[in-house]
Each structure stands twice: as C-alpha cells, then as structure tokens.
Amino acid sequence: MIHAIMAKKVGGNEMWQERVKIKGPYAFNRVIERLLIDPLNAIDTEQMMVKMPFDSGRRQMISVQSIGTKDDPEFIVRGSFKEDQEKVLNYVFEHFQWDSPLSGINQHFAQSSLSSIFEEHSGTPLVLESSVYSSLIKSIIHQQLNMAFASVLTYRFVTSFGERLEDVWFYPTPDVVASLKVEELRALQFSQRKAEYVIGVGERIVQGLLNVASFSSLEDEEIKKQLVSIRGVGPWTAENVLLFGLGRLNVFPMADIGIQNAIKKQFKMDRKPTIQEMELWSKEWNPYLSYASLYLWRSIETGK
Incomplete structure (x- = not known):
C-alpha cells in the first residue's frame, strides 16, 4: 500500500516523499546490520534510514526510512525529482525486495534442516546492490x-x-x-x-x-x-x-567459503562439506536457495 504524504520545491526541484506499507515480516534492522558491512553504504542508524544513489539519466540521492516494525513494516521513501517518483518507487521495491514472499519462505524452511537459522533471522530480506x-x-x-x-x-x-x-x-x-x-x-x-x-x-x-x-x-x-x-x-x-544484482531466488554458490563454513557449523561437522553433500542438502531448500545462502551467511556474520 502506498500513499503520498508530501511534495515541496527546494532550489527549483520538487522534492517528494511517500509512505509505503508492505506485508511483514520484514526486519529492516537486519537490513541495516548487513549494509553496515560495506563502508560505501550511507546509513543513519538512529533514524533507521538508508541513503542510496539513483540514476535514471540524472543522478540523485534517494532515501528509505523505516517507521514501522518487523511485523507491520512501514517506510518513508524520499526523492529529489517529482517526475522520477514512480521510477524511484519501482527501484526501491526491487532493491529491498519488498514484494518477496518472506512469510512463505519462512514457512518453507520451518521444517527444514535450517529451521533454527530461519527462526533466528526471520524477516531478513535479500537486498540488492545499486545496479x-x-x-x-x-x-x-x-x-x-x-x-x-x-x-x-x-x-x-x-x-x-x-x-x-x-x-x-x-x-x-x-x-x-x-x-x-x-x-x-x-x-x-x-x-x-x-x-x-x-x-x-x-x-x-x-x-x-x-x-x-x-x-x-x-x-x-x-x-x-x-x-x-x-x-x-x-x-x-x-x-x-x-x-x-538481480535478486534471483534460487541461487546457491557452493564454492563460497562463508557458506561452506556456515554449513560446517550448522551441522556440527569436523570438516567442510563436500559439493556432493551440499547438493544433497540443497534439494530440501529448493526453490529458495538464495535465502538459504543469505541466512547461512548471516549465521556466520552474526555468530547466531
């Protein structure tokens, strides 16, 4: 659900902001935690705000601020040019994967071998790079x-x-x-x-x-x-x-050292898993292998 709440002119440009409500669960605090790993990301942790580059032929800074909760997520999206508003909103929806079925994904993993990780990191979305x-x-x-x-x-x-x-x-x-x-x-x-x-x-x-x-x-x-x-x-x-880059849902980089270490930890192994073992486990996690990858990474990054 989207509704406009303000537009004003600043220096000849009509700046705007819109309030956006999406379906939960969606843990924006977890988004910020992961974005803070990259020093290029502009994060205001006190305001729960992410500032981002946006280029649709002309460059501008846009921002997304969380004003809701994990179970009732709501955001304010701001941009510099009113005529780019629809493009910015489409970009933000894709960038933060606001249309991803996180509730269904959580249910998919609830009875899986990764259930404990998904319970710990519930509502953590895949977030894309700027392009x-x-x-x-x-x-x-x-x-x-x-x-x-x-x-x-x-x-x-x-x-x-x-x-x-x-x-x-x-x-x-x-x-x-x-x-x-x-x-x-x-x-x-x-x-x-x-x-x-x-x-x-x-x-x-x-x-x-x-x-x-x-x-x-x-x-x-x-x-x-x-x-x-x-x-x-x-x-x-x-x-x-x-x-x-694209937010594809069923990708599992088996050669990734972080994923291998996370699986080793999750299954209490005394060695890294073989590709054959990872292929076997991945059948259970299909068709959301990207979320298996993300949550395995998060288990290593957070130690949980």
Missing part, C-alpha cells in the same frame, strides 16, 4: 579476498574513480573504468590480474560486447553462460550477480 553493473564490478573485486580487505579495496576503487553526490557514492561508469590503467588500480593494492579483469569488464560494456541491462529478461543459466565467458569471471562471481 547489476555495480554488482558485477564489486563481485570481481571481492573474488578470493576476505570480506574486510575486499570492502576496503572496493571503497578505494569507488571513491577514487566514482562520483559523490551529497552522502552517496556512484560507481565509476563503464567508460571511466575502460579508460583506467592497470597501474592506477595497482596503486590501490589491486593485483595485476584483478585490475585487468575490472578494466576488461568496462571495455566489454563500452564495446557493446556485454549488455548487463538485458539480464533482467534472461534465465539464470543464460546469464551465467554470458558472465563466465568473460575473462576473470567464474561461477562464484556469476552467482553473486544473480543474487545481489
């Missing part, structure tokens, strides 16, 4: 790195070559990335190959060899096929793009 493109770049940077250093490296990259608008950062555009020299990324502590991979993605997009905007209309396997054909992009990176 499919930024998700791809971020996933390449994060490949084979621990989370702490990966976040630092991504922050250096975006703040060095991206654009800041008010409180939010926009990733450098493909043409900017394509124009970079390997040495510029090496100066930020990128490895030689990782620098080449990131620049290569920018070049492919600029040359028209990769169209990430088309991914929303493609099946998961076709997207993976296109992505893994790119130098430096393997299954793990492709699966992360499906998860956090």
Whole structure:
C-alpha cells in the first residue's frame, strides 16, 4: 500500500516523499546490520534510514526510512525529482525486495534442516546492490579476498574513480573504468590480474560486447553462460550477480567459503562439506536457495 504524504520545491526541484506499507515480516534492522558491512553504504542508524544513489539519466540521492516494525513494516521513501517518483518507487521495491514472499519462505524452511537459522533471522530480506553493473564490478573485486580487505579495496576503487553526490557514492561508469590503467588500480593494492579483469569488464560494456541491462529478461543459466565467458569471471562471481544484482531466488554458490563454513557449523561437522553433500542438502531448500545462502551467511556474520 502506498500513499503520498508530501511534495515541496527546494532550489527549483520538487522534492517528494511517500509512505509505503508492505506485508511483514520484514526486519529492516537486519537490513541495516548487513549494509553496515560495506563502508560505501550511507546509513543513519538512529533514524533507521538508508541513503542510496539513483540514476535514471540524472543522478540523485534517494532515501528509505523505516517507521514501522518487523511485523507491520512501514517506510518513508524520499526523492529529489517529482517526475522520477514512480521510477524511484519501482527501484526501491526491487532493491529491498519488498514484494518477496518472506512469510512463505519462512514457512518453507520451518521444517527444514535450517529451521533454527530461519527462526533466528526471520524477516531478513535479500537486498540488492545499486545496479547489476555495480554488482558485477564489486563481485570481481571481492573474488578470493576476505570480506574486510575486499570492502576496503572496493571503497578505494569507488571513491577514487566514482562520483559523490551529497552522502552517496556512484560507481565509476563503464567508460571511466575502460579508460583506467592497470597501474592506477595497482596503486590501490589491486593485483595485476584483478585490475585487468575490472578494466576488461568496462571495455566489454563500452564495446557493446556485454549488455548487463538485458539480464533482467534472461534465465539464470543464460546469464551465467554470458558472465563466465568473460575473462576473470567464474561461477562464484556469476552467482553473486544473480543474487545481489538481480535478486534471483534460487541461487546457491557452493564454492563460497562463508557458506561452506556456515554449513560446517550448522551441522556440527569436523570438516567442510563436500559439493556432493551440499547438493544433497540443497534439494530440501529448493526453490529458495538464495535465502538459504543469505541466512547461512548471516549465521556466520552474526555468530547466531
């Protein structure tokens, strides 16, 4: 349910805000907890507000503020240009997965081997990156790195070559990335190959060899096929793009170290699980493997 509550002109722009109610459970405090892992995210924990970059041809900062509860979630969405209001609302609904059937997903896992994790993290949604493109770049940077250093490296990259608008950062555009020299990324502590991979993605997009905007209309396997054909992009990176760039519901990155460690902990194993064991468990979690992945990650990130 959506209803407008205010619009006003500031400096020639008609700023607006709308109040949005969605079906619970939806734990925005859990959203904020996870977003705080990435130093690029602009979070106001006191106001329960997330500020985000939005680009529909012109750039602006938008914000989402929680004013409800987990079981009765309600938000105020704010933007800078009244004429972009519908686009912003559509983007926010997708970004925060406000239409995801979290209640049904919780029920699906209630009798599963992950029931304790889903009870602990009930109402935690999958939240997307700002775009499919930024998700791809971020996933390449994060490949084979621990989370702490990966976040630092991504922050250096975006703040060095991206654009800041008010409180939010926009990733450098493909043409900017394509124009970079390997040495510029090496100066930020990128490895030689990782620098080449990131620049290569920018070049492919600029040359028209990769169209990430088309991914929303493609099946998961076709997207993976296109992505893994790119130098430096393997299954793990492709699966992360499906998860956090597109919000696909049935993705399970079995090669992810965090997921392997979470399964080891959950099932009290003295070793990491084999791929065969993970495939067997995943049958029970289908068709919401993305939420199994997310909640397993959360169990490691929070220790619960």
